[in-house]
Amino acid sequence: MQTLFVELGERRYPIFIGHTLDASSLLAPYIKAKQVMIVTNTTVAALYLEKYTLQFEQLGKSVATCILPDGEKYKDFGHLHLIFDALLQAGFNRDCTIVALGGGVIGDMAGYAAASFQRGVNFIQIPTTLLSQVDSSVGGKTGINHPLGKNMIGAFKQPEAVIADMAVLDTLPPRELSAGMAEVIKYALLCDAEFLLWLEQNMSKLMAGDADLLAQAVYRCCAHKARIVANDETEKGERALLNLGHTFGHAIESYLGYGTWLHGEAVATGMVMAAELSARQGWIDTVDVQRIQQIILAANLPIVSPAIPLEQFLNYMSHDKKVLDGQLRLILLKQLGKAVITNEFDQNALIAAIQAHQQAA
Amino acid sequence: MQTLFVELGERRYPIFIGHTLDASSLLAPYIKAKQVMIVTNTTVAALYLEKYTLQFEQLGKSVATCILPDGEKYKDFGHLHLIFDALLQAGFNRDCTIVALGGGVIGDMAGYAAASFQRGVNFIQIPTTLLSQVDSSVGGKTGINHPLGKNMIGAFKQPEAVIADMAVLDTLPPRELSAGMAEVIKYALLCDAEFLLWLEQNMSKLMAGDADLLAQAVYRCCAHKARIVANDETEKGERALLNLGHTFGHAIESYLGYGTWLHGEAVATGMVMAAELSARQGWIDTVDVQRIQQIILAANLPIVSPAIPLEQFLNYMSHDKKVLDGQLRLILLKQLGKAVITNEFDQNALIAAIQAHQQAA
Known part of the structure; x- marks a missing residue:
């Protein structure tokens, strides 16, 4: 097992990474009071x-559960409210702990709850997908979707601890493993060219579920x-x-309806569009793309x-949280392993980059 | 005009207190970008x-508005959602500013929004009731009610600035002025015995709307x-x-249904119950009560x-956010001007204190 700390001053917290971890002993120091609410979905439950x-229960906790339906399309106000209902019906107080047992959707909803x-209770993450282990369970972004935009409502909420157990990936459907790999690739592209090489060498073993890798x-x-x-x-x-890739990806997800494509799938295509635009700006080569x-x-x-009508695609992009004073900003690549946030891109190049990576209408 | 700063490090902010204040010049330094959403209610609008x-608009801002119905019973998820709808329909981004123009309910909802x-945008408070000027607009507590408990869902959100303009109190109904005075009296009781004396001397002028006082x-x-x-x-x-007075008061509000009694009215009676219990504990005299x-x-x-059935009253009290590991804690008075939080009170004295200040069934 390896332990990594997210250094956030008084909100510093550990991520435990390994295989078949003992949650009971690892989490004991991080759950102060008796009430524990596990939020999960039907599949993971x-x-x-x-x-x-x-x-x-081995820790002497009084455990209640809230089981939500499985899928991004349930990441909404109505299902968030079910968590509050469960907490209040169980008589939970401000010293309770909410445990997210599931993927990114469960982590986002349980974290926002x-x-x-x-106005804020303790929170533990047990991510059960590759995507949530590498990305959504780290860093405290939580939230729900609004019909007019993804993750539009939420909070920064740091957990007390995260358990990333490779054992849970054994039951992960291949499509979900791929979706998680999109975020893995993202880190290589945005800040770690050496890791890209490592991924190129090991991708077939990773996709076969090699737990050590x-x-x-x-x-x-x-x-x-x-x-x-x-x-x-x-x-x-x-x-x-x-x-990186998310502003394009969100447009795809918004157009298709949340949950048609997995988040990681949309991000993957979004990264290709971002790379394409970066190449059209002359920052990276077509070979890199x-x-x-x-x-x-x-x-x-x-x-x-x-195929998505261009106007709609751009309109969905304009709802992005990175828009500042009316200006769309994108994460683009200056080189492989080096991303920047910028509003300095050519609008026609943006349109060409989107259209180059869509099916014909 | 007087300016008071709430010292919260990087979240330090000013409260401007005076008569007929110029919001435009006072707020200019605190609104960075162009988009301003005023959240208010039908009465204040x-x-x-x-x-x-x-x-x-004089500041060059692009102003949108969200007008909610007036009353505590609308401080719920459905009406909170109307604010998000308005923000997204107006195409508002992360650099926008939300202005709460109204009393405590509007401040709580706009602040939580x-x-x-x-995951967080700028916030300005323009409280239009005495209660919100002295209490709810200071300190960053925001939130909404849940059918099972008051203020159960929310966030700590500090504003960029607060404008407390006595001019708006001219239009405040007398019942609302009284409700605000309950929170004024609360400060005297919990930490400022000298202020209690001042209030006793000046209450009739205050109730007559003397702006300087x-x-x-x-x-x-x-x-x-x-x-x-x-x-x-x-x-x-x-x-x-x-x-102080709020745990009892919340029980009264919850039982009657939010909005039947004003919050300040419930707090007033709640403070009497808290004082009664303090006296029964032998901490203050019956003369003080x-x-x-x-x-x-x-x-x-x-x-x-x-009249409220005792079991229900106690049950509502048990949903209070100050409950820790199953233990109810109350704010009680050790003397006039000195409050404590404690779980050391006699359960029978608590029941007697409640019953002593209820109408006969």
Whole structure:
């Protein structure tokens, strides 16, 4: 097992990364009072709820559960409210702990509930997908979707601790493994060219579920994210780089309806579009774009989106949280392993980059 | 005009207190970007929306508005969502500013919306009731009600600035002025015995709307609150003292349905119950309880609640945010001007204190 700390002063917290971890002993120091609410979804509950409930009960905790339907399309106000209902019906107080047992959607919703319930209670993350292990469970971004935009409502809420257990990836469907790999590739592209090489060498083993290699990849991604988040917790600057591919990706997800494509799939295609635009700006070569497409294809991820009317695509992009005073800003690549946030791109090049990676209408 | 700063490090902010203040020049340094959303209610909109819209437009801002129905019973998820709808329909971004123009309910909702929209945007408070000027607009507590408990969902969100203009109190209904006076009296009881004397001497002029005396009272209350909040922003300790009377009061409000009694009315009766329990613990004299009842009556506030079945009353109290590991904690008086938070009270004395200040069933 490896332990990585996210250095956020009084909100410093550990990420435990390994295989078949003992949540009970690892989390004991991080849960102060008796009440524990496990928030999970129907899919994960069937696999892991009993196991983790027992581990918390071993600690003498009084465990309640809130089981939500599985999927991004339930990341809304109505289902958030079910968590508050469960907390209040169980008589939970301000010293309770909310545990997110699931992927990014569960982490986002349980985290936002933890930020908001009684103006903030303790929060533990047990991510059960590769995507949430490398990305959404680190750094405290939580929230829900609004019909007019993804993640539009939420909070920065740091957990007390995160457990990233490779054992849970055994039951992860291949499509979800791929979606998580999109975020892994993202770290390589935005800040670690050496890691890109490592991924190119190891992608087939990673996709076959090699637990040691997966743990190495998770550690490396979490280390990058922890460093970036420690420098810029509330995304005034550098942290925005983690959104490489996301503004394009959000447009795809918004158009298709949340949950049609997985988040990681949309991000993968979004990264190709961002790379394409970067190349059209003359910052990277077309060879680099091809290399990016290849690693994304090797992870069984899409490099073209369905046909989306341009005006709608741009309109969805304009709802992005990185828009400042009416100006769209994008994360683009100055070279492989070096991303920047910028509003200095050619609008026609942006349009060409989008259209170059869409299916014909 | 007097300016008071709430000292919260990088979140330090000013409260401007005076008569007929120029919001435009006072707020200019605190609104960075162009988009301003004024959140208000139907009652306040009719009186002040045009005036403040003009003041923001003078600053070159692009002003949108969200007008909610007036009343505590609308402080819920559905109406919070209307603010998000308005923000997204107007295309507002992360650099926008949300202005709360109204009383405590508007401040709580607009503040929680500002905490949550895009994970946090700028926030300005223009409180239009005495209650919100002396209490709810200072210190960053925001939130909404849940059918199972008041203020159960929310966030700590500090504003960039607060404008407390006595001019708006001219249009305040007498019942609302009284409700605000309950919180003014609260500060005297919990930490300022000299102020209690001042209030006893000046209550009739205050209730007649003397603007100079009101400004003095608002300044004194805000100074107390600013000091307490600076010491304990997220209510780990001392800040809980500001809840004197509130646990009892919340039970009354919850039982009657939010909005039947005004919050200040419920707090007034709650303070009498807290004083009664303090006397039964032998900490203050029955003479002190009488003095508290007299100042509350002088502010035209109730000192007895309607009949509420005891079990329900205690059950509502048990949902309080100050409950820790199953233990109810109350703010009680060790002497006039000195409150403590404690779980050391006799359960029978608590019941007797409640029953002594209820109408016969």
